Amino acid sequence: MEASFKPEEARVPAALPLPTPPVTKFKIALCQLSVATDKERNIAHAQQAIEDAADKGAQLILLPEIWNSPYSNDSFPVYAEDIDAGGDASPSTRMLSEVSRSRKITIIGGSIPERSGDKLYNSCCVFGTDGKLLAKHRKIHLFDIDIPGKMTFKESRTLTAGERPTIVDTEVGRIGIGICYDIRFQELAAIYAARGAHLLCYPGAFNMTTGPLHWELLQRARAADCQLYVATCSPARDGGSSYVAWGHSTLVGPFGEVLVTTEHEETTLIAEIDYSVIEQRRTYLPFQKQRRGDLYQLVDVDRLNSTGAK
Numbered sequence: 001m002e003a004s005f006k007p008e009e010a011r012v013p014a015a016l017p018l019p020t021p022p023v024t025k026f027k028i029a030l031c032q033l034s035v036a037t038d039k040e041r042n043i044a045h046a047q048q049a050i051e052d053a054a055d056k057g058a059q060l061i062l063l064p065e066i067w068n069s070p071y072s073n074d075s076f077p078v079y080a081e082d083i084d085a086g087g088d089a090s091p092s093t094r095m096l097s098e099v100s101r102s103r104k105i106t107i108i109g110g111s112i113p114e115r116s117g118d119k120l121y122n123s124c125c126v127f128g129t130d131g132k133l134l135a136k137h138r139k140i141h142l143f144d145i146d147i148p149g150k151m152t153f154k155e156s157r158t159l160t161a162g163e164r165p166t167i168v169d170t171e172v173g174r175i176g177i178g179i180c181y182d183i184r185f186q187e188l189a190a191i192y193a194a195r196g197a198h199l200l201c202y203p204g205a206f207n208m209t210t211g212p213l214h215w216e217l218l219q220r221a222r223a224a225d226c227q228l229y230v231a232t233c234s235p236a237r238d239g240g241s242s243y244v245a246w247g248h249s250t251l252v253g254p255f256g257e258v259l260v261t262t263e264h265e266e267t268t269l270i271a272e273i274d275y276s277v278i279e280q281r282r283t284y285l286p287f288q289k290q291r292r293g294d295l296y297q298l299v300d301v302d303r304l305n306s307t308g309a310k
């Protein structure tokens, strides 16, 4: 039966509830990986970076957008894996599951091309400390842009858009997921904040045209608007590939401040997140409680239509 539209039920509340996270302070690792054409090498390489970060005390690992394959419409169908089938049908997520279990860490598994029936998606899998798949986010907003002479890309040539926002409770807090172009849509971040997210994670591969202008700006905007942490992770730059990634993986704090960032080479950034800072910032600057719901409202359509939504 169609849900009847009741804006008052879906309206984003004026004061945002922040759930108590299982841990307040922990280390996050952003693995800015180089990506090659050999998928087996990419999987082994990612595993090594994850294990090295875990050895350094990281409890949450974030990987880049499309880390097991080159970022191109020609590659997506070739490298795509059937995540739901698992096992040999998805060696990339099998590795993520095994390493999250063996190291007892949470992994936001960047993204890989996913095959489901006759469709392809750009999908991010989240694994808990027991190796279980906690959530799968399919990129909601496909990257279809045309800046003449600079950057033209049409993900919709091969990919299908996901249909749902993804927010997930993990052992390191409540995390809202977006993939790359999803970061441009502030309503998605606002919905996550309204559902009590502590952290937004965006695996992303901006490019040499939009990266310098927008990448950091958008992360800081999402963090400052929502007063929470924002983490991004890009592939390292490969000047010889058809799509050249901007790099610059970054962690931003709830005041919109850059806590750690890098250039474009392969590296792993490790930084501390302290969720107690979120409440402090919201007390200093209480605009979440000062919204004019009588003048404008944000509607959480997913929440309205789903019985189990947070």
Ligand SMILES: NC(=O)CC(=O)C(=O)O
Binding pocket: 142, 143, 179, 180, 181, 182, 184, 205, 206, 207, 210, 211
């Ligand atoms: N690659 C993307 O999905 C997004 C991007 O590069 C941009 O928004 O710019």
